[in-house]
Amino acid sequence: MNLLILITSYLRARPLNTLLNVVLLSLGIAMITILLWFNKQMQEKIADTTKGIDLVVGAKGSPLQLILCNVFHVDFPTGNIKLIDADRLAKHRLVKHAIPLALGDSYQNYRIVGTIPAYAELYKAELASGDWWKNEMEVTIGAAVAQHLKLKAGDTFASAHGLSDGGHAHEAHPFVVKGVLKPTHTVLDNLILTQVASIWMVHEHTDEEAPVARPDSTTASVLVPSVMATDSTKEITSLLIKYRNPIAAIQLPRYINSQTNMQAASPSFEAARLFSILGVGIEAMTGFAYVLIFISALSIFIALYNSLKERRYDLAIMRSMGASRAKLVWATQLEGVWLTLWGSMLGIALGHAVLYLFTQWITESQTAGINSMTFYNEELYLLIGSVLLGMVCSLIPSLQAYRTDIHKVLAGN
Amino acid sequence: MITTKSVSYTYPSASEIVFPDLSIPAAGQFLLLGESGSGKTTLLHLLGGLLKLQRGTIDVNGTALSGLNEAQLDRFRGRNYGFIFQRNHLLAVLSVEQNLLMAPYLAGLKQDLNRVDEVLTQLGMADQKKKRIRELSLGQAQRVAIARAVLNKPSVIIADEPTSALDDKNCSRVAALLTSVAEQNRATLIIATHDHRLKDTIKNVIQL
Numbered sequence: 001m002n003l004l005i006l007i008t009s010y011l012r013a014r015p016l017n018t019l020l021n022v023v024l025l026s027l028g029i030a031m032i033t034i035l036l037w038f039n040k041q042m043q044e045k046i047a048d049t050t051k052g053i054d055l056v057v058g059a060k061g062s063p064l065q066l067i068l069c070n071v072f073h074v075d076f077p078t079g080n081i082k083l084i085d086a087d088r089l090a091k092h093r094l095v096k097h098a099i100p101l102a103l104g105d106s107y108q109n110y111r112i113v114g115t116i117p118a119y120a121e122l123y124k125a126e127l128a129s130g131d132w133w134k135n136e137m138e139v140t141i142g143a144a145v146a147q148h149l150k151l152k153a154g155d156t157f158a159s160a161h162g163l164s165d166g167g168h169a170h171e172a173h174p175f176v177v178k179g180v181l182k183p184t185h186t187v188l189d190n191l192i193l194t195q196v197a198s199i200w201m202v203h204e205h206t207d208e209e210a211p212v213a214r215p216d217s218t219t220a221s222v223l224v225p226s227v228m229a230t231d232s233t234k235e236i237t238s239l240l241i242k243y244r245n246p247i248a249a250i251q252l253p254r255y256i257n258s259q260t261n262m263q264a265a266s267p268s269f270e271a272a273r274l275f276s277i278l279g280v281g282i283e284a285m286t287g288f289a290y291v292l293i294f295i296s297a298l299s300i301f302i303a304l305y306n307s308l309k310e311r312r313y314d315l316a317i318m319r320s321m322g323a324s325r326a327k328l329v330w331a332t333q334l335e336g337v338w339l340t341l342w343g344s345m346l347g348i349a350l351g352h353a354v355l356y357l358f359t360q361w362i363t364e365s366q367t368a369g370i371n372s373m374t375f376y377n378e379e380l381y382l383l384i385g386s387v388l389l390g391m392v393c394s395l396i397p398s399l400q401a402y403r404t405d406i407h408k409v410l411a412g413n
Numbered sequence: 414m415i416t417t418k419s420v421s422y423t424y425p426s427a428s429e430i431v432f433p434d435l436s437i438p439a440a441g442q443f444l445l446l447g448e449s450g451s452g453k454t455t456l457l458h459l460l461g462g463l464l465k466l467q468r469g470t471i472d473v474n475g476t477a478l479s480g481l482n483e484a485q486l487d488r489f490r491g492r493n494y495g496f497i498f499q500r501n502h503l504l505a506v507l508s509v510e511q512n513l514l515m516a517p518y519l520a521g522l523k524q525d526l527n528r529v530d531e532v533l534t535q536l537g538m539a540d541q542k543k544k545r546i547r548e549l550s551l552g553q554a555q556r557v558a559i560a561r562a563v564l565n566k567p568s569v570i571i572a573d574e575p576t577s578a579l580d581d582k583n584c585s586r587v588a589a590l591l592t593s594v595a596e597q598n599r600a601t602l603i604i605a606t607h608d609h610r611l612k613d614t615i616k617n618v619i620q621l
Contacts, residue, residue, distance in 0.1 A: 009504075
């Protein structure tokens with residue numbers, strides 16, 4: 001016999017009430033767990049994805065769209081910019097290095113990105129098999145692409161125009177898979193990387209005259225060395241820029257936005273803006289979760305308060321059998337804490353179960369390295385907080401237990 | 414051995430109840446008789462350390478109750494007394510066995526399952542061990558209360574109207590059990606009652 005057996009017997013004696021209290025609390029805790037997880041995972045993803053990219057330069061339009069399209073690869077491009085303009089910018093004294101991106105084609109919903117190897121280095125990508133792309137129409141594919149499309153080195157495929165299904169297929173220009181990347185748990189896993197020139201090639205019409213003058217090292221474009229720096233017909237989608245020094249953060253965006261017909265957007269700034277828009281919803285849901293927790297705390301308090309009244313005789317008889325006041329206080333506290341501890345443990349489990357289902361259903365998030373079983377320190381604080389909540393709920397009931405007057409209760413029948 | 418000297422008690426806005434000096438030998442069996450309101454329960458609670466002594470002294474086996482602080486008194490009660498009340502006041506959420514084990518647990522003594530079996534056998538309740546309190550009849554429940562009271566082998570068993578809720582058959586049965594169990598455990602038995610049916614079983618009387 002011990003206090004735990006006693007209090008669990010009391011709780012089992014009113015199963016529906018106990019169930020209600022535990023379920024109420026666990027719903028609130030589950031909501032907080034889910035929101036916490038989303039918040040953390042989103043922040044981590046954003047930080048990982050935008051690392052090494054100080055500024056994105058593209059066609060004028062929505063800055064958020066520019067970032068979503070060129071950094072996170074979820075939205076559509078704002079338009080194209082001239083390679084010649086991008087080239088000029090890449091040589092700017094405030095730019096440490098610049099990475100060109102050419103978008104526009106996809107294969108089975110996976111984007112084909114015309115770029116340079118430095119783009120893969122941003123995400124510390126390594127080869128799992130095969131080789132990097134070297135020539136036009138050669139691609140190196142992300143781990144998720146390889147897994148889902150069952151592609152391996154040596155395979156060929158025809159891309160489709162546009163970034164979603166149903167685009168016109170470019171069958172005349174099949175791509176060759178040269179290599180597959182190891183999983184990076186970044187956006188790179190979902191991309192097909194190739195040369196910028198491959199994208200141009202797919203869209204050139206065959207009747208157009210193909211062989212143009214090959215540039216030498218002095219006349220070549222900085223970003224795409226295979227074309228002349230003076231070639232004003234070539235276009236790319238965007239330019240990812242790393243600043244040379246902090247002054248660039250002040251001067252460069254202003255220069256680009258006012259002096260050129262391109263726009264510059266900061267990934268961290270736009271991500272923060274997006275987050276603050278979502279933040280309202282998250283705050284509202286967090287508020288709702290706390291309301292649930294408050295109601296469950298109130299419900300636990302009322303249950304304990306009422307049952308303590310019913311237990312006056314039990315308390316008095318226990319005192320007569322040698323239980324000290326402190327023991328009865330402790331028993332009452334334990335009952336409250338036991339409820340809230342179970343509620344919060346169940347809530348955290350429930351939260352992660354929901355997240356698990358979520359990550360199973362949404363295959364894209366699965367591939368982006370999101371793990372529903374990631375536990376955060378804050379969840380430990382939730383457990384500690386729920387223990388404190390249990391103690392607060394049982395404060396007044398335990399005072400009732402403390403004040404039990406053995407003589408009055410036992411003589412009062 | 415219990416001795417009391419010039420014990421009296423005053424409830425707020427009531428006249429003082431003065432109790433006779435008592436000397437109850439170890440293993441003695443006494444009835445505490447008196448009209449309602451004569452202070453039977455008050456004296457019983459004073460003797461049992463359930464009510465704080467106002468005046469006089471009570472000495473139980475060489476320990477003066479007034480000399481103990483509250484925590485010491487709780488402990489003393491748990492180890493030296495067994496209580497039985499009119500309404501049996503078992504913990505309804507627990508089984509018979511769990512109710513009995515509460516006695517050593519709350520007194521801070523070793524929980525001995527053999528002792529539980531022994532006491533239940535003495536009271537003819539061995540087969541009811543796993544039953545819930547709700548499943549017991551009134552007479553059975555009172556026997557469980559007796560079992561709980563004697564489980565720790567207390568030196569004093571105090572019973573307050575233990576039979577008044579029972580019919581004649583159960584009354585004599587409970588009274589017989591109470592006296593024999595007290596005898597077997599060599600405990601002093603004090604029963605406060607206005608139930609004259611008990612006079613047949615216990616001859617020593619303290620009249621208030």
